[in-house]
Amino acid sequence: MRTAVVVGAGIGGLATAGALARSGWQVTLLERGDRLRADRTALMLWPNGVRALHALGLGAGLAAIATPLPDAGVRRPDGHWLVQPRKAAERAGAERAVVVHREDLHDALVAGLGDRVDIRTGVAVRTLRSAAGERPAVDDGRQTFEADLVVAADGIDSTLRRRLAPEASVVSSGCAAWRAVIPWYRAPDLPADRPVGGEVLGAGYRFVAASLGERGSSGGSTRGGIYWIATAAGAPRPESPATQLTLLRRWFDGWPAPVGQLLAATDPDDLVQQEVRELRPLPKAYAFPVGTGGFVLLGDAAHGMPHHLGQGACLAFEDAATLASVLRAALPGPGARAALATYQRLRHTRTVTVVRQTRRMSAVLRTRGRLALRARDAALGTISPRLIGRAAAAASGWQPPE
Numbered sequence: 001m002r003t004a005v006v007v008g009a010g011i012g013g014l015a016t017a018g019a020l021a022r023s024g025w026q027v028t029l030l031e032r033g034d035r036l037r038a039d040r041t042a043l044m045l046w047p048n049g050v051r052a053l054h055a056l057g058l059g060a061g062l063a064a065i066a067t068p069l070p071d072a073g074v075r076r077p078d079g080h081w082l083v084q085p086r087k088a089a090e091r092a093g094a095e096r097a098v099v100v101h102r103e104d105l106h107d108a109l110v111a112g113l114g115d116r117v118d119i120r121t122g123v124a125v126r127t128l129r130s131a132a133g134e135r136p137a138v139d140d141g142r143q144t145f146e147a148d149l150v151v152a153a154d155g156i157d158s159t160l161r162r163r164l165a166p167e168a169s170v171v172s173s174g175c176a177a178w179r180a181v182i183p184w185y186r187a188p189d190l191p192a193d194r195p196v197g198g199e200v201l202g203a204g205y206r207f208v209a210a211s212l213g214e215r216g217s218s219g220g221s222t223r224g225g226i227y228w229i230a231t232a233a234g235a236p237r238p239e240s241p242a243t244q245l246t247l248l249r250r251w252f253d254g255w256p257a258p259v260g261q262l263l264a265a266t267d268p269d270d271l272v273q274q275e276v277r278e279l280r281p282l283p284k285a286y287a288f289p290v291g292t293g294g295f296v297l298l299g300d301a302a303h304g305m306p307h308h309l310g311q312g313a314c315l316a317f318e319d320a321a322t323l324a325s326v327l328r329a330a331l332p333g334p335g336a337r338a339a340l341a342t343y344q345r346l347r348h349t350r351t352v353t354v355v356r357q358t359r360r361m362s363a364v365l366r367t368r369g370r371l372a373l374r375a376r377d378a379a380l381g382t383i384s385p386r387l388i389g390r391a392a393a394a395a396s397g398w399q400p401p402e
């Protein structure tokens with residue numbers, strides 16, 4: 001029996017554990033938290049992320065929880081279009097990005113584990129053992145977990161990556177993000193003729209919104225509603241959520257509708273603030289063949305990046321689909337080690353490209369100060385539409401391996 005230990009039950013770890021189990025691996029999933037849980041926000045999934053979920057066999061579950069994103073374009077705070085919404089004829093046949101509530105996605109991924117994954121919560125992995133001729137192993141100080149394959153899906157602060165790829169450091173991306181889902185029953189009345197959603201990009205600030213539909217409005221669940229995410233250059237704010245909300249309302253005052261209405265309808269309890277961080281440099285390798293298989297880095301543990309292109313989770317799903325595909329027929333030993341080398345080849349160049357695109361967006365977002373602002377406003381009028389369009393197309397163009 002082929003055995004795998006997956007460390008971390010975030011989006012990447014859950015998708016990988018389920019995929020490996022479905023292709024016949026005996027999987028142990030280790031999570032440091034006392035239970036499996038998701039946060040109360042949402043995620044945009046671009047066509048590559050949707051394709052990866054289909055490749056993982058989770059397409060049907062996704063269809064039940066996803067709301068298509070309208071093609072609402074990108075505006076400046078003065079209402080000027082940076083990227084016009086595409087006309088209906090241009091959109092016809094194009095794959096759509098979707099938005100999902102993270103709790104819904106989490107439930108679908110947990111359902112995808114089936115009953116073949118041994119889930120251990122309250123296990124915080126601290127060390128690993130990697131020696132030629134021995135099976136890889138991890139340890140939480142109480143117990144050792146040994147397997148043919150160890151998947152480090154333990155997030156951007158990955159303990160395992162610190163040992164496997166110490167050259168990669170976690171650094172601040174120079175901005176903070178605030179997210180909220182306004183439950184449907186508290187959502188503001190918005191004009192019916194305009195889709196809820198789209199993006200507004202200003203100097204040092206960005207606001208994106210999307211409708212999650214009305215699901216749950218009759219069942220007391222908060223999973224329908226409107227999701228928004230605001231990004232601002234600078235550090236996270238130490239003040240209370242109520243004061244943070246006041247600041248957000250001030251920063252985004254006068255921005256095109258529905259920015260003001262959405263901030264007005266948000267409760268401090270809805271708000272989730274986060275420092276935006278990334279790995280710099282990225283690890284030189286994502287796969288470390290050893291013994292009967294080896295270690296792999298996956299998701300944010302491998303390529304934690306700013307959220308500006310909404311690609312972190314999409315890439316984690318691509319990682320999981322690729323890993324499951326290359327390992328499908330691999331046996332412990334040379335076969336599994338060769339499969340990990342293929343994972344490295346398929347995933348490293350791909351993720352480096354997306355991270356590079358994301359960093360360009362970061363640079364656009366961080367520009368502040370009067371002189372820089374003028375230069376940036378000029379640049380926004382010319383560079384950004386191309387940059388945004390090209391970056392999104394490059395990121396979304398991935399196809400799963402055969």
Ligand SMILES: Cc1cc2nc3c(=O)[nH]c(=O)nc-3n(C[C@H](O)[C@H](O)[C@H](O)COP(=O)(O)OP(=O)(O)OC[C@H]3O[C@@H](n4cnc5c(N)ncnc54)[C@H](O)[C@@H]3O)c2cc1C
Pocket residue numbers: 007008009010011012013030031032033042043044045049123124125126153154155156158159177178179229274276298299300301307309310311312313314315316
């Ligand atoms: C503001 C913001 C908005 C975003 N929006 C989008 C978006 O719209 N679309 C998109 O695709 N991506 C988006 N992302 C990125 C996305 O959220 C991440 O890329 C994704 O959640 C990473 O998943 P992961 O499983 O790799 O890591 P995590 O979600 O960090 O999961 C890691 C798991 O490992 C566990 N763990 C950690 N250490 C240990 C240990 N030592 N032992 C055992 N368990 C451990 C943790 O408890 C956690 O459960 C966004 C990110 C941010 C910050």
